[in-house]
Amino acid sequence: MAQTSAERMRAWTGPAILSFGFRPFFLLGSLWAALAMMLWMLMLTGGVVLPIAWDPVTWHAHAFLIGYLGAIVAGFLLTAVPNWTGRLPVLGWRLGALALLWVLERIAVLASAMLPWPVVMAADLAFLVALAVLLGREIVAGHNWQNLIVLALLVLLILGGSLSHWQAARDGTAAHGSGLRLLLGTAIMMIGVIGGRIVPSFTRNWLVRQGSQARPAPPMQDYDKATLLVMLAAILVWVVWPDTILTALLLLGAGGMQALRLTRWRGDRTAAEPLVWVLHLAYSFVPLGALALGASILWPGMLNPAAAQHLWMAGAIGLMTMAVMTRATLGHTGRDLHAGAGTTALYLALVGAVLLRIVASIGAAQVTTLYAVSGFLWSAAFLGFAGLYGRLLLYPKPAG
DSSP states (O other), rough: OOOOOHHHHHHOOOOGGGTTHHHHHHHHHHHHHHHHHHHHHHHTTSSOHHHHHHOOOHHHIIIIIIIHHHHHHHHHHHHHHHHOOOOOOOOOOOHHHHHHHHHHHHHHTTTTGGSOOOHHHHHHHHHHHHHHHHEEEHHHHHGGGGHHHHHHHHHHHHHHHHHHHHHHHHSSSSGGGGHHHHHHHHHHIIIIIIIIIHHHHHHHHHHHHHTOOOOOOTTTTHHHHHHHHHHHHHHHHHOOTTSHHHHHHHHHHHHHHHHHHHHOGGGGOTTTTTHHHHHHHHHHHHHHHHHHHHHHHOTTTTTOOHHHIIIIIIIIIIIIIHHHHHHHHHTTOOOSOOHHHHHHHHHHHHHHHHHHHHEEEEESSSSSHHHHHHHHHHHHHHHHHEEEEEHHHHSSSOOH
16 A cells, blocks of 8 residues: 555654655754854955865855755755655655765865865755756656746756856856856746745635635736746846846846735735745845846946845845745644744844845945844844754654
């Protein structure tokens, strides 16, 4: 008799952290997000010199777009794919091997100055390649063709990482190169696709439980698809030609469409529950980032592109992944879907980190202090997640 996912998880008698995909990767990812920011701040001040082959900006971007984001995407997909395909989850020592591969990647990059760049590239991307192969196999076996778009985005992450490695090895232009833009743009498209499903769905579920008559627009209607197509066009043009008028206009158009998309999901009715309103707040950084990037091209003296990109990188990616991690951990460990004071503090710390980073970039006084406080708030948020949620990730779900 075929096992169900729940039966397979109950049959696992090893460490609880290996009983479901979100457990090891959410914990590892949160710890890495905090550590990588601490290392970045120390690198900027000269407090630490690491044997890394790249310039600090390139490493900083890779640490989050490949290292941190790769872990959280893995935790989400390894948890969601069994629901999408009806197939059994990856758990146990196979899951442990994937987690070990991710750890070895991070070590290889930290020691990249001592290794040939093709070896570093292979090590850095091996985990994402393994995840893509696993996801592709599950989609094909489960005939779950509608999620091929998620696989395609994962492949684009791998291509972006490969291009960035090649640019770093060729002439050191990776810090401002098309590879890193492709990585960031792909991550934003992931939020557009996956966030566009879960934000209205989770909002609707909460509104129903509250007895409200308000309803968000259903996911992936014609307007959503048109918005994603315009966003894709804007990002692809931005990757190739980051400074043209056409790029700016496409980004401004995509940002406006994304902002309207967000208003259709009734976030204005969710103020009573941080676990829900944080999804809307996190998604708001997608249109804000697009609008800011477009504006930075048209009026370069108003806002520099690096600051605008941080609305996407720290705001959209950082806050959306935190929102998903907290909600998924609570739901899959049998807890109430409610964000208490501690969880709300994590959200607010991340928002504060983003806002201070932007203020520091527009010529405010005490720039060094603002950067330091922003980095502290970021690290505190992710260490706070590990502290608040670590026990839930490390120990079995309560019986009954």
